[in-house]
Amino acid sequence: MSTPSSLESLIEALRCLPGVGPKSAQRMAYHLLQREREGARRLADALRQALEGLRHCQRCNTFTEAEICERCASPRRDASLLCVVETPVDMNMMEQTHAYAGLYYVLMGRVSPLDGIGPRQLQLERLLARACDGVVREVVLATNYTNEGEATAHYLSELLGSRGIRVSRIARGVPVGGELEYIDPGTLAQALRERRALDG
Amino acid sequence: MSTPSSLESLIEALRCLPGVGPKSAQRMAYHLLQREREGARRLADALRQALEGLRHCQRCNTFTEAEICERCASPRRDASLLCVVETPVDMNMMEQTHAYAGLYYVLMGRVSPLDGIGPRQLQLERLLARACDGVVREVVLATNYTNEGEATAHYLSELLGSRGIRVSRIARGVPVGGELEYIDPGTLAQALRERRALDG
Numbered sequence: 001m002s003t004p005s006s007l008e009s010l011i012e013a014l015r016c017l018p019g020v021g022p023k024s025a026q027r028m029a030y031h032l033l034q035r036e037r038e039g040a041r042r043l044a045d046a047l048r049q050a051l052e053g054l055r056h057c058q059r060c061n062t063f064t065e066a067e068i069c070e071r072c073a074s075p076r077r078d079a080s081l082l083c084v085v086e087t088p089v090d091m092n093m094m095e096q097t098h099a100y101a102g103l104y105y106v107l108m109g110r111v112s113p114l115d116g117i118g119p120r121q122l123q124l125e126r127l128l129a130r131a132c133d134g135v136v137r138e139v140v141l142a143t144n145y146t147n148e149g150e151a152t153a154h155y156l157s158e159l160l161g162s163r164g165i166r167v168s169r170i171a172r173g174v175p176v177g178g179e180l181e182y183i184d185p186g187t188l189a190q191a192l193r194e195r196r197a198l199d200g
Numbered sequence: 201m202s203t204p205s206s207l208e209s210l211i212e213a214l215r216c217l218p219g220v221g222p223k224s225a226q227r228m229a230y231h232l233l234q235r236e237r238e239g240a241r242r243l244a245d246a247l248r249q250a251l252e253g254l255r256h257c258q259r260c261n262t263f264t265e266a267e268i269c270e271r272c273a274s275p276r277r278d279a280s281l282l283c284v285v286e287t288p289v290d291m292n293m294m295e296q297t298h299a300y301a302g303l304y305y306v307l308m309g310r311v312s313p314l315d316g317i318g319p320r321q322l323q324l325e326r327l328l329a330r331a332c333d334g335v336v337r338e339v340v341l342a343t344n345y346t347n348e349g350e351a352t353a354h355y356l357s358e359l360l361g362s363r364g365i366r367v368s369r370i371a372r373g374v375p376v377g378g379e380l381e382y383i384d385p386g387t388l389a390q391a392l393r394e395r396r397a398l399d400g
Contacts, residue, residue, distance in 0.1 A: 003292070004253070004254060004263060004264055004265045004269075005265070006246070006249045006250045006253040006254055006265060007250060007254060007263055009242075009246045009249065009250070010246040010247065010249075010250040012246070013239065013242045013243040013245075013246035013247075014217075014243065014246075016232070016236045016239025016240065016242065016243060017217075017228050017231070017232070017243075018227060018228060018231045019224070024219070026289055026292075027218060027289065028217050028218060029250070030263075030287060030288055030289060031217070031218045032216070032217070032247070032250075033250060033251075033254060033263060034308055036216045037251060039213065039216025040216065040247050040250075040251055041247075041251060042209075042213045042216070043213040043214065043216060043217075043243075043244075043247060044243075044244045044245075044247040044248050044251075045213075045244075046206070046209045046210040046212070046213035046214075047210065047213075047232070047240050047241075047243060047244040047247075048244050049206045049209065049210075050206045050207060050209070050210040050229070050232075050233060050240075051233075051237060051240055051241060051244075053204070053206040054204060054206055054207055054233060063204060063207055063230075063233060064204055065204045065205070065206060069204075087230060088230055089226055089227065089230060092203070092226075108234055
């Protein structure tokens, strides 16, 4: 009286997606089979192609189909600026600002002792080698303002600072368009502590 | 300066999953590529196998690997009871109660005029033929207590009732373990209207 085994395998396999538990996996499987067979076929193909075709960029670590990603290969980027982010998604967020023309280094993670990820697991030697290549003049730390992102930034600033590399951190404070009434006290306290002098 | 095309295709393909928008699709794609390559491989295989191996049961409409599903083929079920549910998930929920030993008919949908799904789209002739086969003595309507589930039950009860088939509807009321304080007024009103006389 059980679920057919290929259906069970599909439900089980869908659980490798982040944030998908047994209930959503079941719902997804039935949805795919009943209403999205074409989509399911495309998904299977896309997974195969991505697994075969994508690798890490030799320079910045993000996913690419070539040895070096388009961004690192571009002569139009300012190679003297190196922005360190946790994930490729964060890199995309930075790009969407159109306020940064330098290059990137993607950590593909963050220091997270609870998950057993220390500085060693992040393989920071490559970042260090890159930052010391004589071209980079400033490293901009754009890890998240979470505890783990902060710990990562702190560690990196010590590591890079001790080699005499100029290190900066993206600003933290009240979001653009933010109203003080709706901002958490911690953010407001930081915005106050890190207030900037105004000209004039 | 764009996302590699096989990554873009994967993100796009993940959006066929129910409840997955552009942000989650992006997060899922990176997660699979960075931390779940084995899982992604299994998912691609499971999708292929499910698409190839699963079909609708000739009798109850649920997904099965054979012509007739195990449940319909079982001699231990009471063939005189036929429970109508919207989806295979609902059928599983009914099974988990261990309170039902009859057979099922899965609508694979519900009457939903807004989505263009009327009685015709649900292909109810098969259900009707099944209910009139001389073996079925009672049809238990177990569609959801949503507006659409209710409309479906209403339509089915008229359709089947006009053929002289005994039709019942699962009870609605206060959930087991429910406290009146936390129950919505609509449910409570129904529980009051549909109160049962107690013996003794």
